[in-house]
Amino acid sequence: MVQNVAVFRKEHFNAAHRLHNPAWSDEQNEAVFGKCNNPSFHGHNYELIVQVTGPLDPETGYVMDMKLLSAILKESVIDRFDHRNLNLDVEEFKTLNPTAENIAIVIYSIIRPKIDAGLDLKIRLYETERNFVEYPVR
Numbered sequence: 669m670v671q672n673v674a675v676f677r678k679e680h681f682n683a684a685h686r687l688h689n690p691a692w693s694d695e696q697n698e699a700v701f702g703k704c705n706n707p708s709f710h711g712h713n714y715e716l717i718v719q720v721t722g723p724l725d726p727e728t729g730y731v732m733d734m735k736l737l738s739a740i741l742k743e744s745v746i747d748r749f750d751h752r753n754l755n756l757d758v759e760e761f762k763t764l765n766p767t768a769e770n771i772a773i774v775i776y777s778i779i780r781p782k783i784d785a786g787l788d789l790k791i792r793l794y795e796t797e798r799n800f801v802e803y804p805v806r
């Protein structure tokens with residue numbers, strides 16, 4: 669019988685952002701996003717947890733090599749997001765509000781094609797110690 673196991677990799681990045689809907693007035697943005705709409709931006713220490721679930725490879729005993737997962741996350745996410753302004757510096761958020769939800773979806777879409785299609789992928793992103801999101805939800 670095939671045994672599925674979940675493996676996890678934690679990463680960290682520090683980034684600035686501003687929550688803003690350009691279709692709205694300044695007043696509406698301020699009313700909805702409050703201090704997160706500050707035009708001067710603000711920063712978060714994001715904690716990223718990536719979960720990969722699937723069967724063990726009988727030869728390695730791995731679901732997936734954590735070193736490979738680490739390298740994928742470093743190259744595709746951390747090197748692009750860490751110490752950046754998400755709104756200004758990261759292409760995906762030039763036209764997408766960088767909420768925790770959208771950041772998690774973008775990270776998923778970046779790394780999904782780089783992980784074996786037979787493995788399940790889930791993103792958990794902590795924006796603050798108390799605010800976190802997960803994607804996808806099944």
Ligand SMILES: Nc1nc2c(c(=O)[nH]1)N=C([C@H](O)[C@H](O)COP(=O)(O)OP(=O)(O)OP(=O)(O)O)CN2
Nearest residue numbers: 687701704712766767768769770795796797798799
């Ligand atoms: N659904 C969402 N709601 C909020 C998001 C988000 O991305 N998705 N983001 C924010 C702000 O960017 C930020 O996360 C709020 O920071 P802060 O108020 O400092 O959060 P704390 O958990 O530290 O605040 P406490 O009030 O002390 O718990 C807002 N909402």
Ligand SMILES: [Zn+2]
Nearest residue numbers: 685704710712
């Ligand atoms: Zn914020």
